Amino acid sequence: MSRNDQIDNRISLENHNVILAFGSLISPYQFKCAELKFLFIKNYWSLWSIFFAKHNSFVSINMENSRFKLKRDHIDSRRGVIIDVKPHFNIIIVHICLQGNLDEYTLQNQEHGMFFFLFLLLNRFFYTREKHVFSCFLPFTYQHIHLLTFFNFQSFFLFKGYASRRFYLQNAHGEQCQPCFSAMHLSIQNAQNNPYFINESLCYLTEFFKHHSIPIHFGSINFSYQDFIYRNNFSIPQGTFIYQYAWQMLNSVGCRMYDQMVNNCSLNNYLLRLSNPNNDDLFYYIMERLRRLALSSESYFVNILNELPAIINHYQEFYLNSVFHRMDMDWPNYVRIPWFCFTPTRIIIKPFKFMRSNRVFRHMSNVSQSMAFVEFRDDTKSAFLSKELVPFLKHYLENGFQFGGRHYIYLHHAQSQIRNKQFYFYCKREGGMTRKELEDWMGDFDEEKLPAKNTARRTQPFSSTETTIEVKLHKKC
Secondary structure, three states: OOOOOHHHHHHHOOOOEEEEEEEEEOOOEEEEEOOOOHHEEEEEOOOOOOEEEHHHEEEEEOOOOOOEEHHHHOOOOOEEEEEEEHHHHHEEEEEEOOOOOOOOEEEEEEEHHHHHHHHHHHHEEEEEOOEEEEEEOOOOOOHHHHHHHHHHHHHHOOEEEEEEOOOOOOOOOOOOOOOOOOOOEEEEOOOOHHHHHHHHHHHHHHHHHHHHHOOOEOOOOEEEEEEOOOOOOOOOOOHHEEEEEHHHHHHHHOOHHHHHHHOOHHHEEEEEHHHHHHHHHHHHHHHHHHHHHOOOOOOOOOOHHHHHHHHHHHHHOHHHOOOOHHHHHEEEEEEEEEEEEEEEOOOEEEEEEEOOOHHHHHHOOHHHHHEEEEOOOOOOOOOOOOHHHHHHHHHEEEEEEEOOOEEEEEEEOOOOOOOHHHEEEHHHHHHHOOOOHHHHHOOOOOOOOOOOHHHHHHHHHOOOOOOOOOOOOOOOO
């Protein structure tokens, strides 16, 4: 069985039991859901469906009030998917390794939308009971006829409103960003013991993965519905900024790291003992090395507790006495500043950004504390942000964000960064001056009325430069 790649296909799950969960593979044989709110269970009568877009561009899991869209870029192409087929029970179980959270859409209520639809229905259509299709009094295009032909009872409820892309904004309406999911679990069981629909779903999913060259593995993964990764309410100890930054940097790899850092009591106590303000450099070094291991192909299921002694010994015996340490402490014309990546569902903390200095950085005495490098990405890691994500970008540019006791606000960007959605953010408390005072120091740009030219002038102080000679402002002839 194969699908026609030129048309959309929808499989109704009306008579199926379905479980959708987001979490992590914490071992090669076990999956854990992140939290109860990320576990979606469909009962027999719920209206769910799986939508396969033409040209295999995406797969959409449609629920009653929301839907999740899975694209090729969401999938970790190195680890792929694990499929388990249980023909005796008419069940297929699919675990998909993720490198980004799925696009989430929610159904928004649209005022008078239902009444408008009923009015349109009564005036332009009549129902043909024999064929279960809608026919038209007035001429329609092929796309309209195709839509009405596949119209069903489930689609009727979609006219209650419109689906909008959901994004989670820090400090807005009490919402918190989601965890970084490492895998998703999807199980489908036919309640009427009809293998046709199960085989159809399996064939379409397999075709989607093969089309995008996603590795497919077959095996059995255990899933306990009662055991959640975020079952323990844990807050990061109020340590230094570097301590909180390093902790979140490793946690950003995925909730599989959080499961070890919080739910493993021995490791938790070990990390808390390292939270000494005098050991910030050591703690950052440890977390950065563990992050490298967790992101490598060979150490996906790295055991943090087993790796810690070797990393600490390497830091003390080799790194502190090496040329790398001396270069890190004093690298002329280069700086290191915090690096944040915001997506519609999460905040990713990356290792400090190592970059060339500029005139603004040299003006600040503590640039590593007062400046931050911020980039905005879709959950597929794409720098292209669709129109529906404009409020997401606008929120952070207008309000800034909080991290580690610091409030960062938008300052500006270099000329080459605007295309990649990359910006400089500034912390007034650490910088010792307001944003207006800093902008006044950079120059007077009020005479440039053209927005493009004004922006070009403002970006010049952020161009990568090296200090040469100083010219006094008022030189006497």
